[in-house]
Amino acid sequence: MGEKPSELGTIICEGQTPNHLAFSFQVAKDVEVKVGEYVEVPLGLSVLVGRVYSIHTYNEYFSSPEFLQFHIEEGIPVQARFPTRMGRWRVARVRVVGVLRQGRLLPPEVPPEPGDAVYRAKPELLDAFMKFRSDGVFLGVMRGNSGVKVLLNPELLLPYHVAVLGATGSGKSYVVGVIVEELLEKGVPVVAVDPHGEYRFFSQGNDKPDEVEKARSLGLTPSGFPTTVYSLGEDGDRSLSISVEDLNPYALVEVCDLSDAQSDLLHLAFRRLGGGRYGLDDLVGAVKEAAREWGFQRNTLAATLRKVQALSELVFLGESVNVRDLVKPGHLSVLDLSGSVDEEVRRTVVGVVLEKIFNARRRGEIPPLVVVVEESHRFAPQGVRSYCGSVLRRIAREGRKFGVTLCLTSQRVVGLDKDVLTQCGTKIILRIEGAYDIEYLKPILDYASADEAERIPLLPTGTAMVTGMATRTPILVDVRPRKTRHGGGHQAFWKQNAES
Ligand SMILES: Nc1ncnc2c1ncn2[C@@H]1O[C@H](COP(=O)(O)OP(=O)(O)O)[C@@H](O)[C@H]1O
Ligand SMILES: [Mg+2]
Known part of the structure; x- marks a missing residue:
């Protein structure tokens, strides 16, 4: 089955001798091996699977400083006098990641032997080992083993949340766009909270x-997907609006920026409303009655009323967005928040829409x-109480x-709510420069x-x-x-200017 595996080298007992968890092999001449590459060592009926974690090069002709100094002083290149290519050898260090026996994973139990041959891991072996599936989410190819397509099993990906972390750019x-394409193709509905207005191009095919x-070389055809843009401004397919009724007291306190006393008054007013349908006028009436009943100071009442009534000027207040329209099989709904609104407003709208989605899902409506x-x-x-944060924490905990x-x-690993982050079963990590962010991530990365x-x-x-x-x-x-078409990235303003 499959092509003949290519031999990479021979296990040696240099430094640490081989054991059940790690070994080294001398890399054969003219063979290219890279850090990160997966290798296999047949052990009877089992196959040991390992990963190269470092490669060391040696050359005996360059090991003595006196010898080199002499040649430098004499102006004679060492290569001119000695067969330096023959003195060269490479050692790859490998960490064992598992043992497969007839498709079953076994713990590392026995060491390979010095003298055993090491092969590049066959794609079929890696597919089985990594739990890839032909109908999986096609993310790309494995670096180091580029013949292997990374096809993540949706049953292992979707029940747990996914965090994608990395520096800007x-x-x-x-x-994420790649993942969304794969999901839409499988008929999964996707809703994207998009602060930069990057996802609106999802209806268009890639034209780079x-x-x-x-x-095309990977067998993919550029194409767009059914997309509806809900925008806070005027430039979407539809406007992103919520009604006063969608705002629970916590959301209102935040979006109206109420003080403690004003917030107490608002909660009491909500109790009077009793859960029936209401509009802004009803809310204003309830605030007045609650203030009278509980003897709130006049200025507390006045300030609360002013802030609540100011809601009517907010762009997003209108007819409540219909969750059934938002969530449709194989359809992307973009919540484009790129308009110029306050951050609290943006956050509140997202909190409201996500809570509506979560509740509709609990009732089985979508x-x-x-x-x-x-x-x-x-x-x-992280560390900031907010209505939207509490909705996200709840979905992180119970969404499954x-x-x-x-x-x-x-791009701010440390700035993201820790509870939310730790609930993400899959982490996709791109370049992160900050040492602090990396230290913070270490405990939540797998041990390997x-x-x-x-x-x-x-x-x-x-x-x-x-x-x-x-x-x-x-x-x-x-x-x-x-x-x-990817809508993100940075405009090439500077490049253009430099060229013009
Ligand atoms: N897998 C990729 N293949 C080709 N280009 C990519 C890839 N990933 C990123 N890029 C390029 O890098 C730019 C920045 O990527 P982007 O995903 O927008 O960064 P981030 O969201 O992390 O700020 C993109 O505009 C794109 O041109
Ligand atoms: Mg981005």
Whole structure:
């Protein structure tokens, strides 16, 4: 079955001798091996699967400083006098990630022997080991083993939430776009919270020639997907609006920026409303009655009324957005928040819409769905109490029971609510430069990522480390080109100016 595996080298007992968890092999001449690559060692009926974590080069002709100094002083290149190529050898260090026996995973129990041959892991072996599935979410190809397509099993991906973390410009939105394409193709409804207005181009096919060519080589055809843009301003397909009734007291306190006393008054007013239908006028009436009944000071009443009545001027107040329209199989609904509104307002609208979605899903009124939240640290900031944050925390905790999956992005790992982050079963990590962010992430990465973490600051744009429920061990993925037009990234203002 499959092609003949290529031999990479021979296990040796240099430094630490082979054991059940790690070994080294001498790399054969003219063979290319890279850090991160997966290798296999047949052990009878089992196959040991390992991952190269470092490669060392040696050359005996360059090991003595006196010898080299002499040649430098004499002006004679060492290469001219000695067969330096013959003195060269390479050793790859490998960490064992598992043992497969007839498709079953066994714990590492026995060491390989010095002298055993090491092969490049066959794609079929890696598919089985990584739990990839032919109908999986096609994220890209494995870096190091580029013949292997990363096809994440949706049953391992979707029940748990996904966090996509990385610096600005590292490729977060791009990879989320890839995931969204895959989900839409499988008929999953997607709602995207989009603070920068990047997702509106999802209805259009990718038109970047280099990306299109690469996509075709992977068997992909550029195309757009059914997309509806709900916008706070005028430039969407539909306006994103909520009604006064959608605002519970917590959301109102936040969006109206009420003080403690004003907030007490508002809660009492809500009690009077008793849960029936109401509009802004009813709310204003209830505030007045509650103030009279409980003897609130005149200025507290006046300030509360002023702030509540100011709601009528907010752009988003109108007819409540219909969740059944928003959540449709194979359809992307973009909540475009790029208009110029206050951050509290933006957050409140998102909180309201997500809570409505969650409740509708609990009642079984809409199909299971995925909710993308870009810049999630703005909607669920760590250490800040907010209505939207509490909605996101609730979905993070309970979404699994009801078929609501979060796919969050953030460039501020430390700034994202820790409870929300730890509920994400899969983490997709792109380049992160901040040492503090990386330290913070280490405990929530899989154990095998400890030495991987060292490479996180050096990842090129579009290369992601996937770790968590959806893969058996952390893998590096070169993210595939998009089928749709990517709306993110930065404008080439400076480049244009430099050229003009
Ligand atoms: N996998 C990829 N393939 C090709 N180009 C990519 C890839 N990932 C990112 N890019 C490029 O990098 C730019 C920044 O990526 P983006 O996802 O918008 O960054 P982020 O959301 O992390 O700020 C994009 O405009 C795109 O041109
Ligand atoms: Mg982005």
